Amino acid sequence: MIKTDILIIGAGPTGLFAVFEAGLLKLKCHLIDALPQAGGQCSEIYPKKPIYDIPGFPEVLAGDLVTNLMKQIEPFQPGFTLGERADTIEKLDDGSFIVTTEKGTKHHAPIVAIAGGLGSFEPRKPPITNISDFEDNGVEYIIRDPEFYRNKNVIISGGGDSALDWSIFLTDVAKSVTLVHRRNEFRGALDSVEKVQELKNLGKIELITPAEVVGLVGENNLEEVVIKQGAEVFNRECDHFIPLFGLSPKLGPIADWGLEIEKNAIKVDNTLDYQTNIPGIYAIGDVNTYPGKLKLILCGFHEATLMCQSAYQRIFPDKRYVMKYTTVGGVEGFDGSKKEAPKAVIKSID
Amino acid sequence: MKDIKITITDRQGVKHEVDAPTDMNMNLMEIVRSYELAPEGTIGICGGMAMCASCQCYVLSDHQLPEMSYDEDLMLSEAYNVKENSRLGCQIFIKEELDGLEVELAPEV
Numbered sequence: 001m002i003k004t005d006i007l008i009i010g011a012g013p014t015g016l017f018a019v020f021e022a023g024l025l026k027l028k029c030h031l032i033d034a035l036p037q038a039g040g041q042c043s044e045i046y047p048k049k050p051i052y053d054i055p056g057f058p059e060v061l062a063g064d065l066v067t068n069l070m071k072q073i074e075p076f077q078p079g080f081t082l083g084e085r086a087d088t089i090e091k092l093d094d095g096s097f098i099v100t101t102e103k104g105t106k107h108h109a110p111i112v113a114i115a116g117g118l119g120s121f122e123p124r125k126p127p128i129t130n131i132s133d134f135e136d137n138g139v140e141y142i143i144r145d146p147e148f149y150r151n152k153n154v155i156i157s158g159g160g161d162s163a164l165d166w167s168i169f170l171t172d173v174a175k176s177v178t179l180v181h182r183r184n185e186f187r188g189a190l191d192s193v194e195k196v197q198e199l200k201n202l203g204k205i206e207l208i209t210p211a212e213v214v215g216l217v218g219e220n221n222l223e224e225v226v227i228k229q230g231a232e233v234f235n236r237e238c239d240h241f242i243p244l245f246g247l248s249p250k251l252g253p254i255a256d257w258g259l260e261i262e263k264n265a266i267k268v269d270n271t272l273d274y275q276t277n278i279p280g281i282y283a284i285g286d287v288n289t290y291p292g293k294l295k296l297i298l299c300g301f302h303e304a305t306l307m308c309q310s311a312y313q314r315i316f317p318d319k320r321y322v323m324k325y326t327t328v329g330g331v332e333g334f335d336g337s338k339k340e341a342p343k344a345v346i347k348s349i350d
Numbered sequence: 351m352k353d354i355k356i357t358i359t360d361r362q363g364v365k366h367e368v369d370a371p372t373d374m375n376m377n378l379m380e381i382v383r384s385y386e387l388a389p390e391g392t393i394g395i396c397g398g399m400a401m402c403a404s405c406q407c408y409v410l411s412d413h414q415l416p417e418m419s420y421d422e423d424l425m426l427s428e429a430y431n432v433k434e435n436s437r438l439g440c441q442i443f444i445k446e447e448l449d450g451l452e453v454e455l456a457p458e459v
Contacts, residue, residue: 045396118391124459127430159428183427245428248402248459249395264391 002079004030006311007099007109009086009254012040014285014300015115016069021308023076024324024331027315030079030107032086032099034120035247039066041117044247055298065297075333081105085120087253095280111280111311114259114266115304116287118249126157126243130216138222139241149174149240155225157181157213158244164188166244168195171204178206178236180213180227213241257281265289273310274303280314282307354449359410360387361455370444378453379405379439392458398440403429405439406456413451415442430459 006022008015011033019029037043039062047063054060060068084101089112091097096110123141125131131139143149143166156167157180164186167179179196186193199205208227215226217235224235251264259276260267266283268274268290274282284307285300293299312321330340353369356378360366370381379394382405396402400421406429409415415437418426422441426432436456442448 041396045401046399049399118395124430127457127459159424181427182432183424185424185427187424187428245430248404249391251391264389 001098002030002081002105002107004028004079004107004109005315006030006111006113006308007032007097007107008113008115009033009099010040010115010117010285010287011035011038011080011082012115012117012285012300013042013065013069013297014117014304015040015113016066016073017301018113018115018284018304018308019073019076019078020069021305022311023073023334024326024329025308025312025321026334027308027312028078028334029076030081030109032081032084032101032107034083034085034122036083038070038080038082039063041249042066044121051297053296053298075331075335075337075339077334081107085252089257089281091278091280097280110315111282113282113284113304113307113311114254114276114287115283115285115300116251116254118264118286119251119254120249121247122250122252123243124245124248126213126245128214128216134216134218134222134241137220138218138239139216139243141243143242146170146173151175152239153237154178154240154242155180155213155236155238156242156244158246159183159186159188160244160246161188161192162246163244164192164196166242167205168192168199171199176206177204178208178238180208180211182210182212184209213243216241251287254287259283262289265293272306274307275310282311352446354444354446354451356381356444356448356450357452358382358385358387358407359452359454361457372444372446374444376444377440378407378442378444378451381444382439382455388455388458393455394440396440400425400438400441403438404458406431406436407439407453408433408456409435409437409451409453411450411452413448415448429456431456 005027006029008031011031022029042062050059084103086099087102088100097112099107150173153176154174155178159181170177200207211227211229213225214228217224224237225241266288268288274284276283284303286295332338356370357367368385393404395404403425422438
């Protein structure tokens, strides 16, 4: 069981900055995120896009913002449970919470701060009517272990980096690799596209473009896919079909935690501390809603800051606390590091 | 500058005729959101960067639309339920010449 002071669900910019603000109050944080890396949408959707409305940064790439936030919170040694989705929450008699991921990892904390953005990222599933019948029986949306495909006939569809990269990788593992894409052009990195071209010329990858997988056939396990290429429709035998069409956020299991939901977001009672209808559970950043809400990173930072003050009061109801500026108090990390303003040099005037 | 009329068929098949301002640099995705014709969180997920296709729509009228950018074209090459008349709403900016535009929102994926 992982124990912490504030359990943050969602490791996007708001969740990451909450670690800093909590750290100033000497509260430990642990973050859970369904993605395998921190940064949320900034890392997953638009790492190379510039952001222009972060105060003090005339221009910053979303990916660089995440790198900077990770550096900023490093002294506070946050814990991470990445690649796992927070699934269930249980409130204990003492008012604290146990949050369990879909892989069974348990986290215990007196405070839960949901900074889940638009939700956890789930693979986009192609609209093929019987696709759910074959999930884990030949259809996989994520490649967990490439060895699983050893000596198998694999059909991948998609036109982005993951479709290209996995097609390349699996040529050394699988018996055959076929890549189906709706266009002749691919959206991935140029060297990946060139590598696929090279493997195609060597006969190691079969490319079927412009085409689409429109049907699945099989008794229990997947046996064939139906491919539509122009006016022509044909079946192709395979052991696995791996559609790789990116990820899309879904509010997911959090919607069933007894929290008030409005417009696909968690309603917070007030804008004083962003607490939800369940005391001890807060919602900050894009995941919350209140009158006048703006889904901006800078608003998430503000919400994270106020949330931490309230969480501190909740954990230590009897302590008196006055907010201290970092210019005055510096930043004292849990790792023993301390950042302070340099002391003034005293020099006498003759 | 005047408002233009746009007819939007929502994902339930209901038609809405709405006024859209031409002087606020708004795009079709934002018009849909401002009239709440699709639930928040199901449209404009990437914010309007042509990176998610959640605002995909079918253009039903024969208006001359601006040409597709490289980004929009590639995003649609990976989206689902794509038809000949598919466009990303976030890439269609409200201009006077689009008065009378008719679109239908593509299904949520």
